[in-house]
Amino acid sequence: MPLLLAAGDHGRCPPSFPCGYLGNITYPFTITGRRDCGFLSIRNCSDDPHTPKYIQLQPNGGWVQVVTTYPLLSSPTIRFATFQFRDKHFYDLLQSQSCEAFTNSYTLPLISHFAAFSLAHKACLFLCNKTFNVTNINMSKYNGCLGYDIYYDHFITDEDASRSSLKACKKVLLPIKDLPDANDPFTFVTGDVTVTVTLTDQCSDCYYRKRGQCQLDSREQFCCAYSYAYEETRKKMWKVATASTVAAAVLVVLMVLVCCFRTKIFYPLFWKENPTHRVIEDILKEQGPLTTVRFSYLEVKKMTNSFRNKLGQGGFGSVYKGKLHDGSFVAVKILAVSKGNGEEFINEVVSISRTSHVNIIRLLGFCFDNTHRALIYEFMPNGSLDKFIYEDKNASKDVHHLDWKILNDIAIGIARGLEYLYRGCNTRILHFDIKPHNILLDEDFCPKISDFGLSKVCPRKESMVSIFGARGTAGYIAPEVFSRNFGAVSHKSDVYSYGMMILEMVGRRKNIKTKVDRSSEIYFPHWIYSRLESNSELGLENVRNESEDEMVRKMTIVGLWCIQTHPSTRPTISKVTEMLESKVGLLQIPPKPFLSSPSPSPTNLSYESFSL
Structure with a gap:
């Protein structure tokens, strides 16, 4: 069981940090000097869009330029984030059309006690001696390298390869841009390497369940540094639970009676649940923790000063200027109508919550409170x-x-x-x-x-x-x-x-x-x-x-x-x-x-x- 340590500053960690052209970076990324807010530090997070940002891939190792970062996403069983960095040496080999780039599989110089790292976009290339007679395959061929030909197909499996003459060739795993549509490996193998960061079970449990930070203790053993806020909340909950045992039991009994009464008598008349409401709640629950904040309708009303400053109106609602507690301005879209069981609303929340890019609008929060639906964005003055x-x-x-x-x-x-x-x-x-x-x-x-x-x-x-x-x-x-x-x-x-x-x-x-x-x-x-x-x-x-x-x-x-x-x-x-x-x-x-x-x-x- 991981050790729990107190971390005084963690309770004050902001949900994200601004980092120049990378936009706002979120956990597990952080800025240098705030290791209590993440374990992948990015250097030079200034507002200057031309200042390169760097990340250290291994302890005491060199720094590589970060091209972009993507927020931590969640599935029912794993938590993962993605970032892209430029491998200068590998990038230069590709730019100079050097076949040296294809001679060995690409390995990631990443070491972490908190996550596993893997290539997000990768493909197998087969380097075959030009004297080999490669048969029984339907693959693209590149013959521009001295001494060997390169065969490639994104959809080939190891089983396919083992049944063909490719088993006599050298297989290398290399990073690629995406699903390539070209035969020349110099056009789809890339030095801008996209890496998936998958949190370990310990780190995921620490960050999501205990609201802590994944750290190492003095013995280099994993520990979960939780916030004072978390500890105080846990103590208060224990006191409240102890003091109100009898009250809770009575409340349970009353709830059971009310449910029975409601189901048999009043439910058909007054408490018929809105199916759209249930669909949206179920989808939000399936998505797991979102990077955006869920606000109540009262909070939305307060941030817009009771909807006084209207910015615009469209077929599905109005947009108002608002202000958050930290003083930053926001644009609040109040949805008046919803089609397709709230499909547009869900699309907006789920799609944008997956993104973090300087050219994508930031969804700072949303409201789904009974019949009230709203989307809260960063404010765009122009x-x-x-x-x-x-x-x-x-x-x-x-x-x-x-x-x-x-x-x-x-x-x-x-x-x-x-x-x-x-x-x-x-x-x-x-x-x-x-x-x-x-x-x-x-x-x-x-x-x-x-x-x-x-x-x-x-x-x-x-x-x-x-x-x-x-x-x-x-x-x-x-x-x-x-x-x-x-x-x-x-x-x-x-x-x-x-x-x-x-x-x-x-x-x-x-x-x-x-x-x-x-x-x-x-x-x-x-x-x-x-x-x-x-x-x-x-x-x-x-x-x-x-x-x-x-x-x-x-x-x-x-x-x-x-x-x-x-x-x-x-x-x-x-x-x-x-x-x-x-x-x-x-x-x-x-x-x-x-x-x-x-x-x-x-x-x-x-x-x-x-x-x-």
């Missing part, structure tokens, strides 16, 4: 992207158009956020409603993807998903979501929506019913494509120099690639980020989008979202 890109004669004079550098950075930030949703989490999260209304901007115009009401969480190994009926907003929905004749629904469906949004950012207007060149009904993607195809001036407003023209052309080309009709033709979101960060001269102009302009008066197939 509102949503749409008010900065659409021409609106009635708009406030305070709203100004963003320059192309900021728009380009916003496009890259959104792409990184989507990439995190597909690759960063233990499960894939497909958003299904990417549009300017759902992109929120902080005080520095850093974009945050919001509104996960239509999202779908699916296991990481699934590259395609099943959905019933089209979901999303007309004008942004991928063709395959309407009809499976165009292909399977996957993360490429979000890529399509992203492309439509990028083109609206370029045109600073809706893609449909756009008045350009005296035409009353020109579909903007077709119009801008004809300009690119003829290498003409784009004729867009506020393009002041060659640098801005290059950014606009790059965003346009990327947007047109993303809205290709067939999902297989669209780039992955990782490729989108790469294209946006490359030079425009390296990008090829895609085929012309096949589909014609949508209806000038589209019907929103889900609901009108609103800004936070």
Whole structure:
């Protein structure tokens, strides 16, 4: 049984620490100097987005740069978190196209008494002597290494390998980016290594049940350092339990009598339980401890000052400005209507509680109190992207158009956020409603993807998903979501929506019913494509120099690639980020989008979202 020690500061540990471009880091990660709040310390957690953050992989060892972290998730039996770091040596070998990167299995230099570490995304490569006659396989082959060929297939099993001539080859286990769609190992083996951190049973029991910290004592033995708050609570509970034994017995008897009375007489008339309420409670219980706080309706009412400062309204409720106890401002979305047994509400709570990324909105809490439902987000002072890109004669004079550098950075930030949703989490999260209304901007115009009401969480190994009926907003929905004749629904469906949004950012207007060149009904993607195809001036407003023209052309080309009709033709979101960060001269102009302009008066197939 693990030793319990008192830890005076643990009771004052905040739920998370800000750490620059990593966003807010949570247990088991912590900042250097606060080992009482976690056991994986990250160094240089300043606000400067350009300052690299480092983590030590083994005691007294070297420090490696952290690319991103993902919050601690829970299943019924295990607790695990994920982070990604850059192995500089391995990364350089891949960048220089050195086959030395493939000669040995990748091992993690991680030692911990509190958790086990493993590669989150990995694959087996088979190194076969070029003189070998490899048969009975259907695999990709790479022959660019001296002395041996590399065979690869993500879905091959050890049993498959043992039945083929591959058993005579050397098998190496290497980290990969994700489910690769290329044959060249230099494109999918990665030096940005994603690691899963699984808490031991002792540490999980200490942190979740005893509300303690996993530490080592002077003999290097595991101990659970609990907080004074926990100990005081335990003592008080014991005193109360001892003093109220008789009262508790009486209360139990009364409850039994009330239940019997209620069931036989009044239950059919007054206490008929709302099935939606029960479904939501059951789902929340299945999720286990969430990283977000559950508030009562009275607490929500207090933080919004009785709903006095209204920020906006949509088809499913209103948004109010609020303030937490620590003085930080929040946006509180009060849900008025719920469809599908509260599916949108559950999606929002479960999806966002799994995330921690600088380009994903932070869900700080939620309220599910009888008929009252609310979502509490971090406050975004600049509102949503749409008010900065659409021409609106009635708009406030305070709203100004963003320059192309900021728009380009916003496009890259959104792409990184989507990439995190597909690759960063233990499960894939497909958003299904990417549009300017759902992109929120902080005080520095850093974009945050919001509104996960239509999202779908699916296991990481699934590259395609099943959905019933089209979901999303007309004008942004991928063709395959309407009809499976165009292909399977996957993360490429979000890529399509992203492309439509990028083109609206370029045109600073809706893609449909756009008045350009005296035409009353020109579909903007077709119009801008004809300009690119003829290498003409784009004729867009506020393009002041060659640098801005290059950014606009790059965003346009990327947007047109993303809205290709067939999902297989669209780039992955990782490729989108790469294209946006490359030079425009390296990008090829895609085929012309096949589909014609949508209806000038589209019907929103889900609901009108609103800004936070």
